[in-house]
Amino acid sequence: xxxxxxxxxxxxxxxxxxxxxxxxxxxxxxxxxxxxxxxxxxxxxxxxxxxxxxxxxxxxxxxxxxxxxxxxxxxxxxxxxxxxxxxxxxxxxxxxxxxxxxxxxxxxxxxxxxxxxxxxxxxxxxxxxxxxxxxxxxxxxxxxxxxxxxxxxxxxxxxxxxxxxxxxxxxxxxxxxxxxxxxxxxxxxxxxxxxxxxxxxxxxxxxxxxxxxxxxxxxxxxxxxxxxxxxxxxxxxxxxxxxxxxxxxxxxxxxxxxxxxxxxxxxxxxxxxxxxxxxxxxxxxxxxxxxxxxxxxxxxxxxxxxxxxxxxxxxxxxxx
Amino acid sequence: xxxxxxxxxxxxxxxxxxxxxxxxxxxxxxxxxxxxxxxxxxxxxxxxxxxxxxxxxxxxxxxxxxxxxxxxxxxxxxxxxxxxxxxxxxxxxxxxxxxxxxxxxxxxxxxxxxxxxxxxxxxxxxxxxxxxxxxxxxxxxxxxxxxxxxxxxxxxxxxxxxxxxxxxxxxxxxxxxxxxxxxxxxxxxxxxxxxxxxxxxxxxxxxxxxxxxxxxxxxxxxxxxxxxxxxxxxxxxxxxxxxxxxxxxxxxxxxxxxxxxxxxxxxxxxxxxxxxxxxxxxxxxxxxxxxxxxxxxxxxxxxxxxxxxxxxxxxxxxxxxxxxxxxxxxxxxxxxxxxxxxxxxxxxxxxxxxxxxxxxxxxxxxxxxxxxxxxxxxxxxxxxxxxxxxxxxxxxxxxxxxxxxxxxxxxxxxxxxxxxxxxxxxxxxxxxxxxxxxxxxxxxxx
Numbered sequence: 001x002x003x004x005x006x007x008x009x010x011x012x013x014x015x016x017x018x019x020x021x022x023x024x025x026x027x028x029x030x031x032x033x034x035x036x037x038x039x040x041x042x043x044x045x046x047x048x049x050x051x052x053x054x055x056x057x058x059x060x061x062x063x064x065x066x067x068x069x070x071x072x073x074x075x076x077x078x079x080x081x082x083x084x085x086x087x088x089x090x091x092x093x094x095x096x097x098x099x100x101x102x103x104x105x106x107x108x109x110x111x112x113x114x115x116x117x118x119x120x121x122x123x124x125x126x127x128x129x130x131x132x133x134x135x136x137x138x139x140x141x142x143x144x145x146x147x148x149x150x151x152x153x154x155x156x157x158x159x160x161x162x163x164x165x166x167x168x169x170x171x172x173x174x175x176x177x178x179x180x181x182x183x184x185x186x187x188x189x190x191x192x193x194x195x196x197x198x199x200x201x202x203x204x205x206x207x208x209x210x211x212x213x214x215x216x217x218x219x220x221x222x223x224x225x226x227x228x229x230x231x232x233x234x235x236x237x238x239x240x241x242x243x244x245x246x247x248x249x250x251x252x253x254x255x256x257x258x259x260x261x262x263x264x265x266x267x268x269x270x271x272x273x274x275x276x277x278x279x280x281x282x283x284x285x286x287x288x289x290x291x292x293x294x295x296x297x298x299x300x301x302x303x304x305x306x307x308x309x310x311x312x313x314x315x316x317x318x319x320x
Numbered sequence: 321x322x323x324x325x326x327x328x329x330x331x332x333x334x335x336x337x338x339x340x341x342x343x344x345x346x347x348x349x350x351x352x353x354x355x356x357x358x359x360x361x362x363x364x365x366x367x368x369x370x371x372x373x374x375x376x377x378x379x380x381x382x383x384x385x386x387x388x389x390x391x392x393x394x395x396x397x398x399x400x401x402x403x404x405x406x407x408x409x410x411x412x413x414x415x416x417x418x419x420x421x422x423x424x425x426x427x428x429x430x431x432x433x434x435x436x437x438x439x440x441x442x443x444x445x446x447x448x449x450x451x452x453x454x455x456x457x458x459x460x461x462x463x464x465x466x467x468x469x470x471x472x473x474x475x476x477x478x479x480x481x482x483x484x485x486x487x488x489x490x491x492x493x494x495x496x497x498x499x500x501x502x503x504x505x506x507x508x509x510x511x512x513x514x515x516x517x518x519x520x521x522x523x524x525x526x527x528x529x530x531x532x533x534x535x536x537x538x539x540x541x542x543x544x545x546x547x548x549x550x551x552x553x554x555x556x557x558x559x560x561x562x563x564x565x566x567x568x569x570x571x572x573x574x575x576x577x578x579x580x581x582x583x584x585x586x587x588x589x590x591x592x593x594x595x596x597x598x599x600x601x602x603x604x605x606x607x608x609x610x611x612x613x614x615x616x617x618x619x620x621x622x623x624x625x626x627x628x629x630x631x632x633x634x635x636x637x638x639x640x641x642x643x644x645x646x647x648x649x650x651x652x653x654x655x656x657x658x659x660x661x662x663x664x665x666x667x668x669x670x671x672x673x674x675x676x677x678x679x680x681x682x683x684x685x686x687x688x689x690x691x692x693x694x695x696x697x698x699x700x701x702x703x704x705x706x707x708x709x710x711x712x713x714x715x716x717x718x719x720x721x722x723x724x725x726x727x728x729x730x731x732x733x734x735x736x737x738x739x740x741x742x743x744x745x746x747x748x749x750x751x752x753x754x755x756x757x758x759x760x761x762x763x764x765x766x
Contacts, residue, residue, distance in 0.1 A: 070408050071433025157594040157605065172523065177591045177741060263538020266741045268734070271537055279537055282405055284727045285429065 064292035070285050082292035092293070094268060095276045098183070102272055103251040105187040106194070110247060111240070114195040118202035119232070132203075136196040143193060147260035150189045151176070154261075179269030182262050186270050189257055194250065198243050205239030206232070245308055249301055273297050359391040360660050365406075366421040366647075367399035368681075371618055375680035382676065383667055390660055400539060404429070411435045411654070418655035419664060421476060421647045424464035425542075425725045431467050436650040439471040442662040449666060456687040457669070460644040460718030468722050473648035474665055477683035480642045480716050481547060481610045482708050483634070487627040489514055489526070489607040500631030501608075504554070504580055507634045514607040515588050524589060530597040530609040531585045533740045536733035542726075545733050547610055549719070550643045551577035554636020559719040559732075565765070567757045569732055570750035576637065578739050578746045585740040602626070613709040616682045630705040632712050644716030646686065675699075684709055723764040728757045 039046070064082055066075045086092050117135055121128055138146065153160045154175035162172040175185045209232065217227050233240075255274040258264060264271035264279075271279075273293065281290035368376055373396075380392045395417070397403045404426050410416045411433060422430070430436045443449055454462075461475040487497035493513045501507040511528030518525040532547045534540035549559065557573025560566070568574070585591070593600070598615075600606035602622060610633070619628070633642050649668065651661045667673060671689040675696040678685045690696055691710070700707045721728055735753035738744040 069432065071411060071429050071435065073412065155594050155596065156592050158596070158599060158603075172592065174592045177595075259538075263535040263540070265535020265538055265737065267737060268537060275537070279730075282401055283730070284724075285408075 060291040060294055063288050064295050066288045068287040070287055078288070082289045083296070085289065086292055086296065091268070092276070095271050095273055098268075098270060099252055099254075099272045101183060102187060102190065102254060102270075103248060105183070106190045106251050107244065107247050109187065110191045110195050110198060111243060113191060114198035114243075115202050115236075115240075117195070118199045118206060119228070121199075122203060122206045132199075135199055138193050139196040141193075143256040144260050146193060147189065147257045150185075150257075151261055154185050176262055177266050179267050182266055182270050186258060186262060189261060190251070190254060193257065194247070198247070201239055201243055202236065205236045209235045241308070241312055245305055248304055248308075252297060252301055359389060360657055361391045361393050362419060362655075362657065362661055362664060363417040364392050364394045364419045364421070364664070365397050365403070365417045366394060367397055367403055368421075369614065372614070372681050372683075375677070375682075378680055379673075379677055382673070383664060387663065387667065390663070392664065399423075407435075408433075411652075414654055416652040416654040418657060418661040419649050419651055422473060422650055424645075424648060424720065425729070427465075427467045427472050427648070427650070428722060428725060430650065431472055434653065436472055436652055437658060439465075439474060442651070442658075442666075443471070445662075447659065447662065447666065449669075453669075456689050458644065458686060458688070458713055458716060460716045461646055461686055463718040463720045464644075464646065465648045466720065473650040474669055475646045475686040476649050476668060477677065477681065478644060478646040478686050478713065478716075479612045479614060479684060480644050480709055480712050481550060481612055481633060482642070482712060483608055483631045484601065484611040485608045485629060485631060486601070486604070486606075487629055489604075493607075497627075497629075500629070501634045503634050504636055507608075508580070508584060511584055511588060511608065523592060526605050526607065527588050527590065527593055527600070528607050529584060529588070530593075530600065530606055531581050531588075531590055531740065532595075532597070532610065533581075533585060533590070533737060534595060534733075536730060536737045541733040542729045544736060545729050546643055546645065548577070548581065548732075548736055550633055550641050550717075551580065551636060553641035553643075553717050554633075554638060556636070556638030560721055564722050564761070566761060567728060567732075567754050569735075570747075570754040573638070574750050575746050578736065578750060581736065582739045582743075582746055586743065591741055598622075601628075613682050613684055613706060616703075616706055630708045632708055632715075640715040641717050642712045642715050644713065644718055646683075682706070684713060724757075724760045727760055731757045731760075 063075075065077060065079060067078050067082075068075045121132055121135075125131075152158065154162075156162060156172055156174060156177070159175070161175065166172060173181055175181050213231050213235070214227055217231060222230070253274055254272055255278065258270055258272055258275050259278070262270040264275050274297070277290045277293045277297070280286045280293065366376065376394060380394055383392060384390060397406050400423075403420075403423070407416070407420060407426070407430070416435065427436075443454060457475065458478065461478055462471065465471055465473045465475055483500060485500055490497040490500075490510075493510075493516075495510060495513060501510045507529060514526065514528030515524050516526040517523065532544055534544045536544070552559065552569060552574055555573035555576045557571050557577065558568045561568055597606060597609045601609060604626070611630075632640070635641075649665050651658050651665070655661050668677075669686060671685075671687065671693055674685040674687060674690045675693040677683065678690065679696065679699050685691075685696070691700075700710060731753045735749040738749040738753075739746045742749075
């Protein structure tokens, strides 16, 4: 919707010209001299960004084609050997499978739950702010500290969870020592840890939906469910899309809670991709191989995100 | 107008730069601070658990008192993975310590990086030690101090494993509390008698013997293998052949030992039991477990409501054996004062110092001669549990893997986990793991 009122157009013109000739108008008459101070002021960020992000990104790509002895600093070029070895390694596919299970186990649960909570908290209920803070708290807690606590809660003998379900007569579950249960334990904790941030995003999305849509629907005789399904869900689509893309990325990168909660066990059932990278990089010191695995992770995420953008973006924005 | 602005701006830039430099120089200043008293300072990295640190401080004070002019700067580094990670970065950035406390597995990588000295240089040097002194150190510890039969470090302390048990539970189960299990058969039958389901709900409220199984890829994976090896040796097996060309843990002895673990693990339903064995022992739901001497100082307080004791590990079908471990001191080539670093190590391995350190810290002495130190003799008389560990040192065994030790240990751990938690056939689990390890060995030796 383009506004055509003359005042607005004039404002836009002024804005445009100030952007074009911005240097002259906003910062006196300096031209070349501006670059140096700008760089200087940006330098702390630039230096940190280059050393800790940009350089490692390219260096690990370089390393993925090499064998690197970290102790002596020697590198030997070995072409795509690391990649070939990885794709021929059964364990890698096992790890890939575990990551996929974790991702597709966490995301639906996470999204349903965070939407539900956000929707309830959007209504006018008592203690809304307190509840929102409580639900958001896990996001802020250090993942390692949280995982230590969860490991205690999952403990078969001393754990709170088995004790609680025991009250209802449910047999104790062997949370961390059974391959299936351990993955479930990890997913439950993963959802608990991350749904708060999605809840906040959904809340923001809900607040952006104009109230008059609901009023109009009410007049037409829509009930709660139809309103939710036909107004809230479609209008939240951009938020949902964003959350989905980000959740897939973060689930594929899960590491800290795995390391502390299950250490990849039992029987490697919860060994995920980043854990695999860690094991090879910092336990066996096969830096080249680990870098290659890191780049495979990157490629997977890149492909998934591209697919999502391609097939879902249109759908998302035709609503609203 | 224009010029003044420019000047002001420039001034500002210089002002900012000046501030930045100020900060940088303050920070650098901290590192280059000269030691005013002209003491020669030795940086010593270690990973002792917090309960050992007071003993370490006393040890260092003793050294500094007996050797005026030298100062030991002890710095704590978290054990295991972080220690080796920090060593790598420090070597690359030329900030390595003078001495570091190491796990045996790390020596291979450090030697390949040419980061640590051969010990011969000092032992046979001017300020050296005699062949006799060197041979007084337990041979298994010297084996772990070496790589490919060359000595690169010397042990600082020793540890091994013994059997911790609850005497009251023995009495209640009708067993003689002064007769802990002597053989595998006894261990198995005792464990069975001590495993009790009090309320008949299908889960055991008390477990006889804790079989230490942990996730193979996790931080406790190598700890599990370390506790399994005595069983392998007791059955007459070995980890690896003498020439280090192939692993032998999938031999008949390996199968026998792992079968014992598998049976005990499953008979006692340990997969539904906590893996925090200390908590289980304290809370009275566990009767026996393997444990090391480093916990003795803690247990006096922690287990004061329990009638507990330590016993030697039961002997296997072939012989007595316990695993011997320890930590090793190496001197880094980046050290500015390697001779002073050596002075500390040489001082450290003296029988009197070892006796002092052992009594204070609860670790075991590294050499036979310590038993002749009068204070230590006296100490052993009053500390029968500690004595169990010291006596066991005679059966202590070691097998050093020179190539890919870390990854082979992980593979071995996988086999143990698969046979116990995964209930996979023992022979199959071991064979598949050995195949992976042998491939690694072959590549590493090429």
